Amino acid sequence: MPSHVALLRGINVGGRGKLPMAQLRAVLESLGHRDVATYIQSGNAVFTATGRPRTTALAREIEDAIESAAGFRPPTVVLTGAELAAVSADNPFPHVTEAKQLHAGFFPGPLGRSYAAQARDAQQLAHDQGSRDEVAIDGSVVYLHTPDGLGRSRLAELLGRIKGDDGGKVLGTFRNWATVGKLLDLLDEPPG
Incomplete structure (x- = not known):
């Protein structure tokens, strides 16, 4: 089961921050994460993180990868499943x-x-x-x-x-x- 959730700010809103969810899934998989799934078009993804990285490090890694792949850097918050449940x-x-x-x-x-x-x-x-x-x-x-x-x-x-x-x-x-x-x-x- 996925262990983390990534929430991206300003994705596919008002013609800005265009990022197809297939591309978001590909970015997360390129970082070595598994069990990647997205929900609706507004920048929501769940995934199993490789290793035991801190959520802040995961967020920066995702922002960097999206910037490289899509040319913009969406602010990203990553939570563990337990944090979202809380x-x-x-x-x-x-x-x-x-x-x-x-x-x-x-x-x-x-x-x-x-x-x-x-x-x-x-x-x-x-x-x-x-x-x-x-x-x-x-x-x-x-x-x-x-x-x-x-x-x-x-x-x-x-x-x-x-x-x-x-x-x-x-x-x-x-x-x-x-x-x-x-x-x-x-x-x-x-x-x-």
Whole structure:
């Protein structure tokens, strides 16, 4: 069974970052990974990593390989299957039953106090403007509940503007809860 999941940011969105999933599978296989499978066209892959590399090293390796193969470098987050299962188990919004209303944002490292404070301020501003959206942060994961849909989410827009401690953009990649569930299913499937 696959051991890791790779989540690529900005793949096949708005005509940019074009990367066919067959090419993503080929890139992962060229790195020696096995049991490679992709899910939808937005840069989701599961695979069995060769050796016991750290997830940050795997992410950089994948970014380098895609840059060589496709000419652009998508920010990538790699998680172990256990880490993705923990994201699901730790969902702070278990009352949400509509998978398209719940999203998990994956970031390459823990989000600091500054990000958390800005996210709380963003939630308050969104609420002041009539939004029902909610956000929760757990380490390097942002949980976002958008009862009126992501496309109408004022909070999602505000979260996208948060700057890191260095003043730069904080780059993560979001997946709706249905995608999180499907990736967990793929991690449980035997190869073949």
